[in-house]
Amino acid sequence: MASEFEVATNVGEADQTAFPEDVVLTENPIPVKETQRKKGNKEEIAGTLLASIPLVGFVIFGMIPLLMALAMAFLYMPRFGFEGAEFNGFKNFVTVLTDDMFWQSVWNTVLLGLSTFISLALALVVAYFLSKDIKGRKAFRMIYFIPYVCSVVAITLMWGYMFNTNWGIINHLLGRTGENAIDWMGEAGPYRLAVIIMSVWSGMGYGIILFTAALTNVNKEMIEAAEIDGANAWVRFWRIVFPSISPTTFYLLVMGVIGMLQSFAVTNVLNGGNSPDGVGITIVYYLYNRIFNYIGAMGEASASAWILGIIILGLTVFQFWGSKKWVNYD
Amino acid sequence: MTDTNTVTVVRDESLIKKTKAKSIAGKIGIYAFLVIYAIIILFPFFVVILTSFKTAADASNPEFSWWPTEGFTIEGYEAALTSPLxxxxxxxxxxxxxxxxxxxxxxxxxxxxxxxxxxxxxxxxxxxxxxxxxxxxxxxxxxxxxxxxxxxxxxxxxxxxxxxxxxxxxxxxxxxxxxxxxxxxxxxxxxxxxxxxxxxxxxxxxxxxxxxxxxxxxxxxxxxxxxxxxxxxxxxxxxxxxxxxxxxxxxxxQFTGMFGSRPNIVMAGTLVALVPTLIIYFFAQDFFIEGIAASGIKG
Known part of the structure; x- marks a missing residue:
């Protein structure tokens, strides 16, 4: 972009971002657009520099570890670092993929991850009700969002107490005390159910907020018109409301699945790997276990990490592909 | 899209009455649902607060009590904050x-x-x-x-x-x-x-x-x-x-491992850990909720 106007500036090339006060334009009658064009070069440098800080962080702490994990997946590493590391081909992948424990962890993750879909569906119901002409909507919304700001550890401890076999309030409310007590933390089925319940309880708030925001943008006139046409509430919801909030649903679904495949904290806090029949061992727990409880298994941990990454990528691509059928961007 | 060409407004008084009654029933149902859900969200916090003020024996009593049977005590908090364990x-x-x-x-x-x-x-x-x-x-x-x-x-x-x-x-x-x-x-x-x-x-x-x-x-x-x-x-x-x-x-x-049989301490610690974020949330809830809503919509 050639400069058509001379604008006097006294800026040294180097210090324009550090000392912005030095940027002095003389009074001039040049239209704004033209000034901007003249300042293009400085703007170019300032913009690139400012925008690059988060990117540098991403390269150092995201991109490099990502590629390193790929390299490490093909190495045998005696310890955490690279000293003594040897190339061992696809052996780590073979070890992981032929490990029953790994496949069990995949299955566990999927079963516990059902909470993602349950909480999304319930969040939509709650948000839909909230979008009606409701008194105290703000208060409800405020309460529903509380779990979002609570830590996984705190949530797990409080629910762990409530699910306690001997003195927990849940067995008390169910009338299952003494001999009949449900062993929530000691049996596979109840354990899974307990984890799903606490995950749904803590996971719904985010969905409710996003759905509520999306629902306020649904075309009210269209709903009224359909009502006059005799469409009942069920039809109105699926024909008008649901399609118009489908981008939000899709976003929550994609992010929810990505997050659910990486679940770790709840079962780790609950009983750190001593879950009944190991049903609390998720994929990330498997990987974590390789790093800290096996010697020389960094390669296997990285291989399982990449397998997890491929699963996540596959499911995300699948969801984007499927979204063409039901997600409606206007 | 639904076709809105055939808009026919029928003034049928009985129909209007019927739909009105139906919508009132629906409203009550919705409020009931929302209130129950709010209770489900708040209930665990009630249990945490209640238990944190119980004695260890009371908190681990198989007969759950809705009020501290041995009176309110802050021994749970004392142990949570000062225990050398x-x-x-x-x-x-x-x-x-x-x-x-x-x-x-x-x-x-x-x-x-x-x-x-x-x-x-x-x-x-x-x-x-x-x-x-x-x-x-x-x-x-x-x-x-x-x-x-x-x-x-x-x-x-x-x-x-x-x-x-x-x-x-x-x-x-x-x-x-x-x-x-x-x-x-x-x-x-x-x-x-x-x-x-x-x-x-x-x-x-x-x-x-x-x-x-x-x-x-x-x-x-x-x-x-x-x-x-x-x-x-x-x-x-x-x-x-x-x-x-x-x-x-x-x-x-680590509280669960150390104080497994004294849940009053675990719950006191849990509450202490929760209080800062809850305070921030109550004072800045509008910022929060709107910030999150905005970030998601454009995503």
């Missing part, structure tokens, strides 16, 4: 957490919003490519890099120090850039142009115009960042899991 005493762990979380949150907020400002208001050739690259980072699942990140930090000797918790965050986060960019884009260019004519530089414009006009958004992002760091579990578990250095969450997690 805890490797990192709760108050120490709280201070550790503040030390690890506040500086990178502030720095990260600054770097993120400077970048967001560049993406929103400055013209530079790589803008689009850099923005796309940044958004792509939000898609990379963190779990994939757990092992390699650990290798990096082990190699440079950062394991057992809070640096892995602090340094990456100081570079800012893609989500924060994304959100602040949305916000900055809404600030009219005319104000910026006026400042430019007055001779204010790019960074000067950021501090004199963008920051004052977006203080609520910045506060929301800062608080969200703080709560995220405060509540984090995995990274402190990996890098600062050393007695004396643990964060509040890690210290609290």
């Amino acid at each position: 805890v490797p990192t005493p709760l108050m120490r762990a709280f201070l550790n957490t503040l030390m690890y979380v506040i500086p990178p949150t502030i720095l990260g907020l600054m770097t993120s919003s400077l970048a967001a400002y560049a993406f929103a208001k400055l013209r530079f050739r790589a803008s689009k490519a850099m923005y796309t690259a940044l958004l792509a980072t939000m898609m990379i699942p963190g779990a994939i890099t757990i092992s390699s990140t650990y290798t990096v930090f082990d190699t440079i000797g950062w394991v057992g120090t809070p640096l892995p918790l602090m340094i990456p965050g100081a570079f800012g986060s893609a989500a924060c850039v994304f959100f602040m960019r949305q916000f900055f884009t809404g600030i009219p260019d005319s104000i910026i142009e006026a400042a430019k004519l007055d001779g204010v530089g790019f960074v000067g414009i950021f501090f004199t115009i963008m920051v004052p006009l977006s203080t609520p958004a910045l506060i929301a992002q800062g608080l969200l960042g703080f709560i995220g760091g405060y509540n984090d579990y995995l990274w402190p578990l990996l890098y600062t899991n050393v007695p004396g250095m643990q964060t509040l969450q890690i210290s609290l997690k």
Whole structure:
């Protein structure tokens, strides 16, 4: 972009971002657009520099570890670092993929991850009700969002107490005390159910907020018109409301699945790997276990990490592909 | 789309009455649902508070009591806060957490919003490519890099120090850039142009115009960042899991092992850990909810 106007500036090339006060334009009658064009070069440098800080962080702490994990997946590493590391081909992948424990962890993750879909569906119901002409909507919304700001550890401890076999309030409310007590933390089925319940309880708030925001943008006139046409509430919801909030649903679904495949904290806090029949061992727990409880298994941990990454990528691509059928961007 | 061509308005009084009755019944149903759900959300907090004021025997009594049968006591809190059994005493762990979380949150907020400002208001050739690259980072699942990140930090000797918790965050986060960019884009260019004519530089414009006009958004992002760091579990578990250095969450997690038979202590500790985030939430809930709603809609 050639400069058509001379604008006097006294800026040294180097210090324009550090000392912005030095940027002095003389009074001039040049239209704004033209000034901007003249300042293009400085703007170019300032913009690139400012925008690059988060990117540098991403390269150092995201991109490099990502590629390193790929390299490490093909190495045998005696310890955490690279000293003594040897190339061992696809052996780590073979070890992981032929490990029953790994496949069990995949299955566990999927079963516990059902909470993602349950909480999304319930969040939509709650948000839909909230979008009606409701008194105290703000208060409800405020309460529903509380779990979002609570830590996984705190949530797990409080629910762990409530699910306690001997003195927990849940067995008390169910009338299952003494001999009949449900062993929530000691049996596979109840354990899974307990984890799903606490995950749904803590996971719904985010969905409710996003759905509520999306629902306020649904075309009210269209709903009224359909009502006059005799469409009942069920039809109105699926024909008008649901399609118009489908981008939000899709976003929550994609992010929810990505997050659910990486679940770790709840079962780790609950009983750190001593879950009944190991049903609390998720994929990330498997990987974590390789790093800290096996010697020389960094390669296997990285291989399982990449397998997890491929699963996540596959499911995300699948969801984007499927979204063409039901997600409606206007 | 439904066809709205056949709009026929029938004034049938009995029909109107019927639908009215139906809608009132529906309303009651909706309120009942919303209230029950609110109770389900609040109930665990009631249990935590109640139990934290019970004696150990009362709290672990198989006959659950809805009120402390042996009277209110703060022995749970005393033990949670002062017990020498805890490797990192709760108050120490709280201070550790503040030390690890506040500086990178502030720095990260600054770097993120400077970048967001560049993406929103400055013209530079790589803008689009850099923005796309940044958004792509939000898609990379963190779990994939757990092992390699650990290798990096082990190699440079950062394991057992809070640096892995602090340094990456100081570079800012893609989500924060994304959100602040949305916000900055809404600030009219005319104000910026006026400042430019007055001779204010790019960074000067950021501090004199963008920051004052977006203080609520910045506060929301800062608080969200703080709560995220405060509540984090995995990274402190990996890098600062050393007695004396643990964060509040890690210290609290050990309560179950240490005080398994005295749930009043565990619940007191849980409540102590929850109070800071709950206070922040109650005072800044509008910032929070709107900030989150805005970030999701555009996603």
